[in-house]
Amino acid sequence: MFNLLLNRRSNITSQYKQTLQKINQISNDMQSWPDIQLQQQTHKLKKYLKDGKSLNNILPEAFATVKETCRRIKGLTMFNVQILGGIILHEGNITEMKTGEGKTLVATLPAYLNALKNQGVHIITVNDYLAKRDSEWVYPIYNFLNISVGLVEQNMSTELKKFNYQQDITYITNSEVGFDYLRDNMAINQNQIVQKDFNFCIIDEVDSILIDEARTPLIISGPSYVATDKYKKSYLLSTKLKETKDYNIDEKAKNITLTDEGIIFCEKFLEIDNIYQIQDPWAQYILNALKAQNLFIKDRHYIVKDNEVIIVDEFTGRIMQGRRWSDGLHQAIEAKENVQIQNENHTLASITYQHFFLLYSKLSGMTGTASTEAQEFEKIYNINVKEVPTNKICIRQDLPDLVYKREYDKWIAIANECYDMYQIGRPVLVGTTNVEKSELLAKLLNEYDIPYNLLNAKPENVKKEAEIIAQAGQSNTITISTNMAGRGTDIILGGNPKEMSKLIIVKTIQKPNKDFKNNNDTYKDLHIEIQSLIKNMISELNQNQFFEKLKDQTISSYVEKALNVREESNNIDIILQNTYKNILNIYTNIFEEDKNKVIKLGGLHVIGTERHESRRIDNQLRGRAGRQGDPGSSRFFLSLEDNLLRIFGGDKIINIMESLNIDDQTPIESKILSNSLNNAQKKVELHYYDIRKQLFDYDEVLNSQRQAIYAERKRILKSQYIRDCIIEYGESTIDEILSFYFNNTKDRSANHILINDIKQKINTILNLPPEIDNKCIRNMEIEEIRLFLYEQFRITYDMREAYLDQLRPGLVRQLEKYYLLQQIDKAWQEHLEKMAYLRESIGWRSYGQQDPLTEYKNEAFSLFINMITYIRETVSYLIMRSRLVMDPQNIKM
Ligand code: ADP
Numbered sequence: 001m002f003n004l005l006l007n008r009r010s011n012i013t014s015q016y017k018q019t020l021q022k023i024n025q026i027s028n029d030m031q032s033w034p035d036i037q038l039q040q041q042t043h044k045l046k047k048y049l050k051d052g053k054s055l056n057n058i059l060p061e062a063f064a065t066v067k068e069t070c071r072r073i074k075g076l077t078m079f080n081v082q083i084l085g086g087i088i089l090h091e092g093n094i095t096e097m098k099t100g101e102g103k104t105l106v107a108t109l110p111a112y113l114n115a116l117k118n119q120g121v122h123i124i125t126v127n128d129y130l131a132k133r134d135s136e137w138v139y140p141i142y143n144f145l146n147i148s149v150g151l152v153e154q155n156m157s158t159e160l161k162k163f164n165y166q167q168d169i170t171y172i173t174n175s176e177v178g179f180d181y182l183r184d185n186m187a188i189n190q191n192q193i194v195q196k197d198f199n200f201c202i203i204d205e206v207d208s209i210l211i212d213e214a215r216t217p218l219i220i221s222g223p224s225y226v227a228t229d230k231y232k233k234s235y236l237l238s239t240k241l242k243e244t245k246d247y248n249i250d251e252k253a254k255n256i257t258l259t260d261e262g263i264i265f266c267e268k269f270l271e272i273d274n275i276y277q278i279q280d281p282w283a284q285y286i287l288n289a290l291k292a293q294n295l296f297i298k299d300r301h302y303i304v305k306d307n308e309v310i311i312v313d314e315f316t317g318r319i320m321q322g323r324r325w326s327d328g329l330h331q332a333i334e335a336k337e338n339v340q341i342q343n344e345n346h347t348l349a350s351i352t353y354q355h356f357f358l359l360y361s362k363l364s365g366m367t368g369t370a371s372t373e374a375q376e377f378e379k380i381y382n383i384n385v386k387e388v389p390t391n392k393i394c395i396r397q398d399l400p401d402l403v404y405k406r407e408y409d410k411w412i413a414i415a416n417e418c419y420d421m422y423q424i425g426r427p428v429l430v431g432t433t434n435v436e437k438s439e440l441l442a443k444l445l446n447e448y449d450i451p452y453n454l455l456n457a458k459p460e461n462v463k464k465e466a467e468i469i470a471q472a473g474q475s476n477t478i479t480i481s482t483n484m485a486g487r488g489t490d491i492i493l494g495g496n497p498k499e500m501s502k503l504i505i506v507k508t509i510q511k512p513n514k515d516f517k518n519n520n521d522t523y524k525d526l527h528i529e530i531q532s533l534i535k536n537m538i539s540e541l542n543q544n545q546f547f548e549k550l551k552d553q554t555i556s557s558y559v560e561k562a563l564n565v566r567e568e569s570n571n572i573d574i575i576l577q578n579t580y581k582n583i584l585n586i587y588t589n590i591f592e593e594d595k596n597k598v599i600k601l602g603g604l605h606v607i608g609t610e611r612h613e614s615r616r617i618d619n620q621l622r623g624r625a626g627r628q629g630d631p632g633s634s635r636f637f638l639s640l641e642d643n644l645l646r647i648f649g650g651d652k653i654i655n656i657m658e659s660l661n662i663d664d665q666t667p668i669e670s671k672i673l674s675n676s677l678n679n680a681q682k683k684v685e686l687h688y689y690d691i692r693k694q695l696f697d698y699d700e701v702l703n704s705q706r707q708a709i710y711a712e713r714k715r716i717l718k719s720q721y722i723r724d725c726i727i728e729y730g731e732s733t734i735d736e737i738l739s740f741y742f743n744n745t746k747d748r749s750a751n752h753i754l755i756n757d758i759k760q761k762i763n764t765i766l767n768l769p770p771e772i773d774n775k776c777i778r779n780m781e782i783e784e785i786r787l788f789l790y791e792q793f794r795i796t797y798d799m800r801e802a803y804l805d806q807l808r809p810g811l812v813r814q815l816e817k818y819y820l821l822q823q824i825d826k827a828w829q830e831h832l833e834k835m836a837y838l839r840e841s842i843g844w845r846s847y848g849q850q851d852p853l854t855e856y857k858n859e860a861f862s863l864f865i866n867m868i869t870y871i872r873e874t875v876s877y878l879i880m881r882s883r884l885v886m887d888p889q890n891i892k893m
């Protein structure tokens, strides 16, 4: 194991050895440079690029520039492994670097280099908190080098978003960047578009985004009719049905089927002949109600907040605000929870993360855990995972799993372990799979009367996650956390003095004076010296009229900025900086002492309470301990009643346990079981991989169509002169009609009947003058007819144009754009619905030997062609008859 690690270390390091040496040498030379010279690097490097050098040519100098800037501004010297990570990112790979190795800084290296091209760089994080925290933390480095930094947040105005997207480097969350893309492609006016190019992106916590979140596509939906009664009635009905008699549950596939008896019962209850009737179908509603009842559990799969059902991500334990389950399932759960049933999803636009991120010319990512999913990254995203060794060798002890027969005994054992650790003072982090289980453990610990911090997916706790995680390494601290709550924040043994000092300042400013006078809880536990520092700060800030100028919600960023200013500090900045420095000194001493104590005790102890659906998630949890060469340990407690073993384990494990004939309280160390366990886990990984792969394959069809539609839309939006496009649409409509009528006849000249048909059709759609002479075209060949009709169309169009121009100058151009976009959007939305229906129904049909995906592709193609034809026809129709259709005064552009 050790050898393997060293080998890997030397492999990857030797591959980049020369570049690394060069970077370090240049940055060493730069140490003697004055600031101004270092700052001119950006200009100089951009010039190199203009003169024809490539990014790779200038990589060593650019990286050295960032390294030296970081040393000056942040006082941190980047480790070789960090620089290595940066090179790997620049090459468009995934850098696997463990938690606490300093990936936030790693990203600055390739971000700076790629920003020199002036095409933008996106740094993607999993939540708003991290986007803000990371951008603020590295801002001084970029700022020093004259590189602008943007931060895009939810609910920002269009103007502000646009501004931030235009910066050299933009920090943003995965969902916001995806939704902005969809919204941009629904814009009916060019100034509503906020995004620029998709040049280079670095995805932080890349596995969470490209694997976990990739199971659900991003969807923008609008309201449509909702059958509230049906959901309610189905829910009532579902409570009367009995498992196995009326229905069966397939937990693995998350599916439910009705038995014949169940179907008869439903039909009687609803007083209908057939629950599958086409006109007014019920089956879907009943099945959803049963799923809501049996497979979706409150506080595990979803929470209810403010009368709303909100999805909880099974893997991460995070709530997924705004996401909804599709096909009526969400409504069924709303009926079950007796909250307001919201409108059905009517999809206006959608994209999967898989296809969204493939839009970037170069994609890269970083995380602590990617290698178990390396294959998927390669197959779907065409991106390689490269492991970077840790800066210091990891000495964490991963203890063998303990397996109990019953879940109950497992939890008692976990609580006991927490108790023991608390007694000796060692910090413990317990990872649970859901809120319900976190609370169960919390109750047990209450009985033992030991304190703990609880982090879970509930919104009121989410804000505090990072703060609590940052201090989870202090002695005598127990932290219970659903899966990856607080992801992105590393646990420092003894506590994180910087975070703590900052927090105290922010909290004080948020509630000045009043708490102080009352000397209430917030401050009474504080170190006496810190109390007086804070008092001083407040009175000094008061003297500078600070509080009158400040708005509440900006305090934390205000403080963050003030602490990072190097030059041009104003009075207030200086007060804050000094207080911070002094508090930091005190905490650093206190925490240093505690750190030594915790290290002696063995570092952070991580407890897993269940194997997760993928080894990667288990590794994430384990990786919380043993950062930067710290001591630490991890242990998983399992039981035969755990989901993984119950659903995917099979009988083998139970047989082993039975044959060992041990009592309930005695666990077995699972060396014997580990094979079966690993197999079960691999089955689950594969299962979820299949789901994602299927989503990807099916979305691929839609994706090429989406690209085509979005490209057409963009062309129209950008175009100043759309007349050509309308003419083109009209001509294709003529082609379409001609080929329809001439396809079935060998006679290339038109006969009488044909001519009448064509004329009528063309007249309906294109509004050509009725006096087109029958005789004239009767003897023509098809090509001649085509040209003749083209010409007629142009003439008629010119006349329409003149007419509309006379109504209001410029009107025709506005109408053109408006009709085009409106029709494209409408047709596309209808198309999306048809595609969703097709996708669903393709599973039901049987095709003999035919592969459903192939069938789906074929049908999707003809649906698409129909849509395009339809768009062209309607646009031509509307333009040629616009007077009848709308009042020109009311066009909103
Ligand atoms: P990761 O994202 O890899 O888990 P972070 O970027 O959050 O790690 O950094 C973890 C901590 O390590 C931060 O507090 C950061 O200040 C610190 N750090 C990063 N790089 C260095 C360095 N070269 N020297 C010292 N400390 C560093």
Ligand code: MG
Residues within 6 Å of the ligand: 103, 104, 204, 488, 489
């Ligand atoms: Mg990080």
